[in-house]
Amino acid sequence: MTAVRRPFNFSAGPATLPEPVLRQVAAEMLDWGGSGMSVMEMSHRGKEFGSILERAEADLRELLAVPANFRILFMQGGGLGENSIVPLNLSRGGRVDVVVTGSWSRKSAAEARRYADVQIAADIGSGHSIPNDWQLRPDASYVHVCTNETIDGIEFHDLPRLTNGVPLVIDCSSHLLSRAIDWSRVGLAFGGAQKNIGPAGLTLVFVRDDLLGHALDICPTAFNYETVAANHSMYNTPPTFAIYVAGLVFEWVKNLDYAGKRGLAAIEQRNIDKARLLYSTLDASGFYENRVDPSCRSRMNVPFFLQDEKLNESFLAQADTAGLLQLKGHKSVGGMRASLYNAMSLEGVQALASFMQDFEARHG
């Protein structure tokens, strides 16, 4: 291991993790807590892993202020898996309303159609702001919203408040743990770990008690929320090592100090400051462009374009040399994308902004 500064990694996920967490994982690799075992080698039913899971869940519950009537499930299959698992558990074969704000919610709607009568309640189309007028059905089983569109860089800064009693399902994969969640507006939240939380292969589900127990007969038992909850995420062998890393990340967030704040409030403030710095750099320039309406620009994923797309390859190559990694935009939209997840420091965003200004000065 080296004391040299690591590069800044702007990957959209799997994504950069806190260096102290990686160092601890490395140090404990052959012997966790004097057990003589790596966490990878422990029975999921033993007391050692039991304590890891219990602490991770308690820390996550505390960090996000998850109410007692929500269950936290540690699952597998990622966001795309949940696109099926949610309707299998919650649709009751009835009606599902989906608000389409980008690529992810569009995929969710298509998958839910296999199990339910799906209506697109609103559709962003080729626009760049969240539509206001939603056609909601009062007898829908739930309303699905993707609260941060990773590819399109669109984020709900406030959760919608549904007044008709229909549960709100939020796919919050790419901003989970980056900010507080108003649980009074939510029935179910899900997210893959590989953005703000830990290794790919772990999926977190937060589900309100009253939504358990309504799965369709065809729901695979391993993905039945009620079964997973009743077995404390141990119906099948959970992704133990990923849960352990996630637990270390939760501890890291709890202990983070920033701008006089601590824990989730500190990480949220840091995320606000990081995003403000990058968007202000983009907006001050005629060389770069972010097309998202300021009312819903994502703090986590910042897609941007060079006005002269012929410079794209050169931009990426020079960024790489400058230790600014994985800035290429998603293939479906092109251009660039900087993901500013929790583990990205303000210093990293400053380095990116400086590089961009310097590149513009040389090529603009």
Added chain:
Amino acid sequence: MTAVRRPFNFSAGPATLPEPVLRQVAAEMLDWGGSGMSVMEMSHRGKEFGSILERAEADLRELLAVPANFRILFMQGGGLGENSIVPLNLSRGGRVDVVVTGSWSRKSAAEARRYADVQIAADIGSGHSIPNDWQLRPDASYVHVCTNETIDGIEFHDLPRLTNGVPLVIDCSSHLLSRAIDWSRVGLAFGGAQKNIGPAGLTLVFVRDDLLGHALDICPTAFNYETVAANHSMYNTPPTFAIYVAGLVFEWVKNLDYAGKRGLAAIEQRNIDKARLLYSTLDASGFYENRVDPSCRSRMNVPFFLQDEKLNESFLAQADTAGLLQLKGHKSVGGMRASLYNAMSLEGVQALASFMQDFEARHG
């Protein structure tokens, strides 16, 4: 990290891993191959992880001599997940025959009933040897067999040869990569990684080309074998770190030398010798007992009982002190269980056998 000998870990899974693999994982934790990233932090679509996945798949294909008409899929959800995913993909809503040889195949049969007309072709009941007389239906979509029952310690030493053209599905979770597989007898094989291969959360599926493309409409897209195959295990974000560790284990097996053999032949011979040593210790004693018929005793999982069950707690406590970990039997059967997966050395089994003889001498 310490140079002291690590304890021997007999967990049934997640299970012991090769120490050199753990050391390499620790050493590369902050910087894989000069990339400046941990494998956990890499985009699954980047060239770095692409090379890791490609090499892991190629090494696995070589080790197990997987024919070109089989696809290797890196999935999520474990063996219990596959209990649904297999019938969703292969049953065509028709008939499925299951041979029940213990706890795992009994669970598989129950789950498959949600999607197909399931017949128990044979049932071990409370016996201790694999039944010979199988009632197979010629129009079944497939026959399901669990080729190593982890809880019961029962293994198929040879795969059944079905002569009626019905595909054989093998759940080989707990002996995958411990021995050669006769692919001419197999249509699909699946296994969780957390026994012989790597961290929990990765599931390996080997599927013959002609069995792709028949999924039921209700099969979740993320678990549709055809979709996963068409996307080279990248339809959704794969469990990247688990795949990386698995790849290091494949390399370790490839380079293993034992008794004049190399690679899979070496590991298989070592597994034979380890199992022989432990079973001969058990059989030479009137103090311990293994009840499985010698024709189908598992090389991987050796359940055994102390004739005087009052000594169980004392046995486990003293074993723990002697550095022999996780020997407690599955709660459904009681007693002890020693799992002798690939990463367990002959030295570890010798230490266990010596301890058992010593314990018998002091308490018998």
